[in-house]
């Protein structure tokens with residue numbers, strides 16, 4: 001199966017060159033691919049660090065020291081974009097990112113993407129994308145992140161109680177004021193994104209996307225490719241399933257969301273584990289890679305994408321380099337689809353993660 005990179009249109013010159021011959025840096029590692037977000041001023045690594053698990057909430061707890069080391073490891077592997085949100089550990093993940101990037105002028109070399117549009121109610125997050133809430137959240141995020149600007153500010157979830165145009169207007173003001181450099185959306189479909197873009201430029205979209213969760217292929221992915229929208233794929237490893245480290249005996253503790261994630265419940269869990277085993281075999285036979293590298297490479301070869309790799313321990317990022325410097329061609333893509341069709345008979349998406357809408361009193365207001 002020959003090397004062929006999909007849509008090199010928006011990739012860095014280095015990446016386009018890799019289509020013919022992978023470039024290797026002097027330390028023997030494949031160089032991190034990059035992608036421009038709205039132009040060369042924001043050039044991001046195509047693997048970004050995801051920080052949800054670092055926050056601990058819904059992931060069975062946080063280990064702050066290990067989280068700092070993970071940010072360091074990401075930087076060492078050539079990652080320059082970190083995705084976070086106020087919702088991750090109710091502010092803890094943003095605090096960690098802010099503290100990790102504070103020393104040695106690091107902040108200037110890194111890009112921070114964070115989010116707005118959710119509000120805490122006891123131990124859960126609910127949607128609130130009203131202009132006043134967004135302004136308040138932005139101020140709080142800037143403080144926690146120890147910075148005077150956010151590089152990519154994303155609406156986390158659409159809020160049915162607030163017209164999209166109002167939310168977009170609030171973000172447009174923050175852009176004018178220089179508090180944010182670019183606007184992104186997350187969990188919005190194509191029609192919602194178009195409404196948002198009628199008010200203000202939107203440079204990124206962040207949907208769930210991985211080998212097992214491909215709902216966006218019908219509309220959002222082609223739309224992104226056609227309209228210069230960079231797609232930050234979340235759940236790249238399907239919450240660890242695609243790491244290749246899980247077995248039927250794997251157990252999750254505390255408030256870990258995988259205790260309720262339908263993919264991790266039997267008998268379905270076995271189907272997904274079988275798919276992972278077959279994909280691993282395929283990747284090793286044809287490319288000399290693991291399923292983890294295959295899962296990330298697959299996302300990068302599907303369009304103008306960035307793979308968000310969630311991690312909370314530095315060793316979880318050790319394989320980053322193995323996703324660089326090669327690519328999947330059409331024949332490989334088809335074989336992967338055949339494996340998925342054969343192994344998973346009761347597919348299920350990531351819908352269980354959607355946060356509840358606003359309380360009835362605010363929605364009615």
Ligand code: NAP
Pocket residue numbers: 049050051052053083084156186187206233234235236237238239240241243245292308309310311312313315316317318319
């Ligand atoms: P993910 O990247 O698919 O999986 C992350 C988990 O996989 C890690 O926490 C770790 O779990 C496991 N893992 C990672 N590397 C591993 C390795 N080398 N070996 C074994 N296990 C490994 O899921 P995600 O964190 O949910 O998604 C990525 C990022 O996308 C998030 O962190 C967040 O920034 C963003 N996100 C956004 C939204 C949204 O609504 N916009 C929703 C979800 C996620 P353990 O530590 O438990 O082993």
